Amino acid sequence: xxxxxxxxxxxxxxxxxxxxxxxxxxxxxxxxxxxxxxxxxxxxxxxxxxxxxxxxxxxxxxxxxxxxxxxxxxxxxxxxxxxxxxxxxxxxxxxxxxxxxxxxxxxxxxxxxxxxxxxxxxxxxxxxxxxxxxxxxxxxxxxxxxxxxxxxxxxxxxxxxxxxxxxxxxxxxxxxxxxxxxxxxxxxxxxxxxxxxxxxxxxxxxxxxxxxxxxxxxxxxxxxxxxxxxxxxxxxxxxxxxxxxxxxxxxxxxxxxx
Numbered sequence: 008x009x010x011x012x013x014x015x016x017x018x019x020x021x022x023x024x025x026x027x028x029x030x031x032x033x034x035x036x037x038x039x040x041x042x043x044x045x046x047x048x049x050x051x052x053x054x055x056x057x058x059x060x061x062x063x064x065x066x067x068x069x070x071x072x073x074x075x076x077x078x079x080x081x082x083x084x085x086x087x088x089x090x091x092x093x094x095x096x097x098x099x100x101x102x103x104x105x106x107x108x109x110x111x112x113x114x115x116x117x118x119x120x121x122x123x124x125x126x127x128x129x130x131x132x133x134x135x136x137x138x139x140x141x142x143x144x145x146x147x148x149x150x151x152x153x154x155x156x157x158x159x160x161x162x163x164x165x166x167x168x169x170x171x172x173x174x175x176x177x178x179x180x181x182x183x184x185x186x187x188x189x190x191x192x193x194x195x196x197x198x199x200x201x202x203x204x205x206x207x208x209x210x211x212x213x214x215x216x217x218x219x220x221x222x223x224x225x226x227x228x229x230x231x232x233x234x235x236x237x238x239x240x241x242x243x244x245x246x247x248x249x250x251x252x253x254x255x256x257x258x259x260x261x262x263x264x265x
Contacts, residue, residue, distance in 0.1 A: 015258065018230055029070070035074075039051070070089065070090040074145065094111070121166055
């Protein structure tokens with residue numbers, strides 16, 4: 008399926024006035040399909056080639072922004088010339104940029120203890136995995152029985168609540184994300200990166216996750232694209248899934264050649 012004509016028309020119209028296209032791409036659900044096993048997704052050779060092509064364009068800066076830890080994210084892509092923003096933007100590295108949100112870093116040990124509490128509470132529930140990512144954590148329940156979902160939700164919410172205002176909880180597709188309550192999110196990471204890039208930017212942001220809404224909401228004049236099922240969003244455009252994202256990126260690489 009081709010990207011919407013109005014999306015292509017806006018990007019093509021705005022590219023000539025921009026000194027840099029600042030392109031942001033989520034990973035799971037945007038560049039790769041959502042998987043039952045969170046460890047399974049790998050970038051296809053075709054998408055990898057497209058990202059490599061975009062990275063060779065002097066006037067495009069591509070940031071991969073994801074809930075995954077930065078090391079995990081890089082291991083799945085392994086391309087130079089990109090910026091990697093892991094843990095929902097709490098850590099940023101690439102193209103001479105380096106940032107770790109200080110308050111999140113200070114709460115690493117507290118987060119580990121919170122994860123221990125969740126592990127203990129859900130030890131007997133099959134199909135649940137607590138992923139510890141250093142600055143954040145994720146409780147995956149995609150493989151759990153439907154009947155266990157109330158217990159999973161109650162256990163995770165209770166564990167987070169016991170830490171008061173130190174942590175917050177968001178719910179994505181069959182996952183609970185546990186994040187330090189710092190005031191930093193994907194939207195703040197986008198603003199930080201764009202501020203350091205400078206110049207006349209055309210920001211293009213594609214994401215499927217609930218946490219991508221933090222970026223959509225601070226980018227009212229950017230080209231923001233919600234990927235995946237229809238739901239309430241601050242994004243201005245939609246694409247059905249990773250296949251359509253790939254088509255859009257191929258098109259972007261072609262028009263940016265000139």
